[in-house]
Amino acid sequence: MEWERKWQDGVAGVAALFDKLPPAELARLRPLALAMRRRKEEMQELASAVDAATHCAGCGGACCVSGKYHFTGVDLLVFLVSREHLFVPRFDNGLCPYLGDARCLIAAGYRPFNCITFICDLIEDQLPRDQVSRFYQMERELRKNYGEIASLFPSGGVAGSLL
Numbered sequence: 001m002e003w004e005r006k007w008q009d010g011v012a013g014v015a016a017l018f019d020k021l022p023p024a025e026l027a028r029l030r031p032l033a034l035a036m037r038r039r040k041e042e043m044q045e046l047a048s049a050v051d052a053a054t055h056c057a058g059c060g061g062a063c064c065v066s067g068k069y070h071f072t073g074v075d076l077l078v079f080l081v082s083r084e085h086l087f088v089p090r091f092d093n094g095l096c097p098y099l100g101d102a103r104c105l106i107a108a109g110y111r112p113f114n115c116i117t118f119i120c121d122l123i124e125d126q127l128p129r130d131q132v133s134r135f136y137q138m139e140r141e142l143r144k145n146y147g148e149i150a151s152l153f154p155s156g157g158v159a160g161s162l163l
């Protein structure tokens with residue numbers, strides 16, 4: 001199947017770049033990946049504090065149903081450096097291939113930038129203003145974090161979507 005092959009080729013391409021990463025860059029990648037995971041988990045916790053799961057269940061997770069192909073080479077690098085088992089996408093339902101039966105196949109700390117930084121009005125309206133500011137501050141830090149990881153691969157190949 002075309003999408004499965006694209007996925008496998010994309011994963012293999014980034015894994016090859018990761019394997020060739022010199023030790024000095026690998027030593028820089030580790031703390032950057034850890035910081036990225038922690039920041040994403042913190043953003044998810046912030047949204048969860050206003051019962052995001054209930055709001056998402058109520059609307060049917062429309063953002064995930066229409067979102068697609070957000071997972072990038074940088075996201076895969078965080079899996080690789082963490083030695084985390086990679087999920088298996090689903091290409092059989094016409095929806096986001098990373099959407100499982102009930103929820104995203106990707107744990108919050110590894111979720112793509114577009115997914116972890118999106119909060120709909122339903123959720124944002126429930127958050128105190130200082131928490132909204134904190135959320136968008138973390139979004140800016142996360143964007144910088146992506147750039148720092150991508151810069152370890154000056155010849156490119158990790159910044160774009162895998163699909």
Ligand code: SF4
Binds near residue numbers: 067068115
């Ligand atoms: S990757 Fe996960 S959070 Fe992002 S659109 Fe797909 S299912 Fe939703």
